[in-house]
Amino acid sequence: MGNAPSTLTQYDIEEVQEHCNKLFNQQEIVSLYQRFCQLDRTAKGFISSDEFMSVPEFAMNPLAQRLLKMVDGLNFKDFVGFLSAFSAKASVEQKAALIFRVYDTDGNGKVTFNDILEVLCDMTGSFMSNEEREAVLTQLLQEAGYTRESYLIPDDFVKIFANSDTKMEVEVPVD
Structure with missing residues (x-):
């Protein structure tokens, strides 16, 4: 599996399965590898932000720029690891960990009012004013038992x- 894309061996597939906690079966790993190779247009062994x-x-x-910070330069194993949070078999903890990383842009292990406000701004763009976003977020946090601080x-x-009905799943097409 080295730097340049090549054919996956059974060992490679099993190694990737272990890395993603067996959330993808062998067929899905092979399909993801084919997609990875399509995206890795220069066959350098990783996918750039472009x-x-x-x-x-x-x-x-709307969160593409935030996600790019997480995915730029991923090799195949890490690419599958990233996508595993979107598997229907992923646990709530795995999905929440990915979402937390999207919000925790400075990586300090805490998400503040301003962190959430930045994401909300990315998601709503010019459809809401800063004042409207702050009011909505303040009320939402109060209802959940939190304050701006x-x-x-x-x-x-x-x-x-x-406690939410949010679905964060991607189906891997298998050839």
Whole structure:
């Protein structure tokens, strides 16, 4: 599996399965590898941010710039590891951990009012004013038992995500 894309061996597939906690079966790993090779246009063994932006669904995501910080330069194993949070078999904790990383842009292990406000701004763009966003977020936090001065930790995201109906799943097409 080295630097340049090549054929996956059974050992490679099993290694990738272990890395992603067996959330993808062998067929799905092979399909993901084919997609990885398509995205890795220069066959360097990793996907650049420009190559990620060539995926329309990714480019259209209002959080694309935040996600790019997480995915730029991923090799195949880490690419599958990143995608494993989107597996239907992923636990609430795995999904919440990914969402937490999206919000915790400075990586300090805490999500503040301003962190959430930045994400909300990315998601709403010019459809809401800063004042409207702040008012909505303040009310939402109050309803959840938090204040503007509170900060959220990963466990808070697990609790919030466990109590929501949010689906964060991607189906891997198998040839």
